[in-house]
Amino acid sequence: MSCERGNKPANIKKIEKTVARAKKQKADLVIFPELSLTGYVLKDQLYELAEPIPGSSTKIIEDIAKKAKLHLVFGMPELSEKTQATLYNTAVLVGPEGFIGKYRKMYLPTHSVFEEKRYFRGGYETAAFDTDLGKIGLTICYDMFFPEVSRLTRLKGAQIIVCISASPAVRRAFFETLTAARAIENTAFLIYVNLVGIENGLQFWGGSRLVGPQGKVLVKAKYDEEDFVMGEVNYADITPIETFVPVLRDLRPELFDKLKEAAEKL
C-alpha cells in the first residue's frame, strides 16, 4: 500500500476497499503497513495526526473489520491519553468483535534518514494476542533487527508473527534476510508487510511476504508497487520443523542474563 500522507480519510478508504476485496477472496486476516493510516514521513505533522487508541480512527477501522467479519492489522501514530504530545508508533489489531490489542514499537530508528525518536516514545511491552485465528504477535519494522522482540511474542505463544514496516529500498536486502531468520529461529510463520511509494526521496520497496516456519517465502508481493497477495497459514507445518530444529526446546535462559550484563557494558 502507498499512502496519501496526512490524509486519513483517503487511507481509510483504501483500507476499506482492500478489505472488501480480501473478503471476497475469503481472507481471515488483512495486514497493512506501518503508519498506514497516515503515511510514514510526516515530520511535525505527526502531532496533529496522532490519536488515542482506541479512538476515532480505530473505531472506523473496527467497523470495517466487524462488517467484513475478519481480522485486520494496520499502523498509526498513537497519542498517549495521559499527555498532550507523547506519541507512539503503534500497530493495531482489530477483529470481527472490534478492538483486540495494540503494540507500541520498541525499537525506533534514529539514524541515517530516520528520526523516529524525535517524535515517538518507545513501547515497553511485546505483544501477542489470542484470536480465533490463533495467537498473533505484532512487531514493527526495525524490531526485526532485534531478535528478542519476535522471540518474546513467540514465547508468549504467537505462531504468527506480524511485522508491519516502512522500509526504504536501500535496506531491502537486510529485511529479506531478517524476516526469514526471525521465522526460522522461532519456528513460526512471519508476515512482513511493507509500504510502497516515495516519501521525501525515500522509496519504500514493498515486497510484502508470508514466510513459513522453515524460512521459505510462501507468497510475495511485487517490489515497489501496490499489490495484493494472499497466502495460507497451516499451523501443522510448524510441528515437523519444531522437532527437526527444536530451537524453542533448546533455549538457554541463563544466557539472557549474560546478554543483559554484556549489553549494559557495551
Place this chain on the structure above:
Amino acid sequence: MVLELSPTVLDMDWQETARRIELFIKDYIRKTGAKGIVLGLSGGIDSCTVAALSARAIGGNKVLGLMLPEKETRIAKDIEHAKLVAEKFMLKIQLCDITPTLEALYKTLPAFDPADKVCKGNIKARTRMTYIYYYANKLNRIVCGSSDKSETMMGYFTKWGDVAADISPIMDLYKTQVQKLAEYIGIPKPIIRKPPTPALWPGQTAETELGMKYEQLDLILYGLEHFMKSAEITKQLSLKKEQAERIKNRWLSTEHKRRMLLTAKLGYRTVGADFRLMRD
C-alpha cells in the same frame, strides 16, 4: 577493521539505479501536478544524463532542455552533443544565447570587474538559472537540476546558480558513478569522455580546478561519507600529505552553499531549523 577504498566500492546496479531515479522523477511530477520538466542542457555528461533519465521517466515531449551558450565559453561541440541527446531520447530543446543579457548586466553593474573571473562566471550561472526558471514558471513545469554528488560535496557550483532546482535526481551519485550510469542508459561516448566543465570561463575544467582526477576525488569523498579519518584515506590512496584533509575542509566549509536558509533562533519554531515539514 577499516573500509577498503578500492574503485569497486562505487559500483552499483545501474539498471536498478536508473529505475529508482526514474520512479523518483515520475512520482515528484505526479505529486506536484507539474506539466513537465525544464532543465539546462549544456551538452555535458551530467545534464545529458538527467535529460535522458527525465525523458525515460515522463516522456521526452514533456522535457525541455535549454541550451544557454554565451560567446566566451560557447563550444560548437557542446551544442552538437546536446542535440544528439535530444534526438536520441526524443526531448524538446530550445537554444537561447545569453550573451546580450550578460553584457547588459556587466554594463550596468558599477562594481563590475572583468578580471575577476569567478564573480563574472557566477553571473553566467545565475543568468542561466533565471532563463530556466522563466520557462518552468511559464510552462507550469519543474526545474530538474543536474548537480552530482562530487561537485555538490565540494561546493563546486554557483550558489543560487546551476544548483538551483526543484529536484536533483543524480545528486546522490558521484561523478564516476554518473559516468557509469550514463554509459548504461546509452549517452554517447564522446559526451562521457570529454572533460567536465562548468563553462564559467574559457578553458575551465573541473578536474584542474579541483586539483585531482574524479577517480581519486570520488574515493576520498566516499571515505569521508563513510566516516573515515582523512589520515586513513591518505594512507590507503597513497595521497600527498594533507590532500584528503584539504578535500575534507573544502567539503565542510561549503555547507552554507548546500543549506540555504539560516536565521537567528528567536521564536518557538524556526524556518530552516526546527520547522520540520513535509516537502513532497
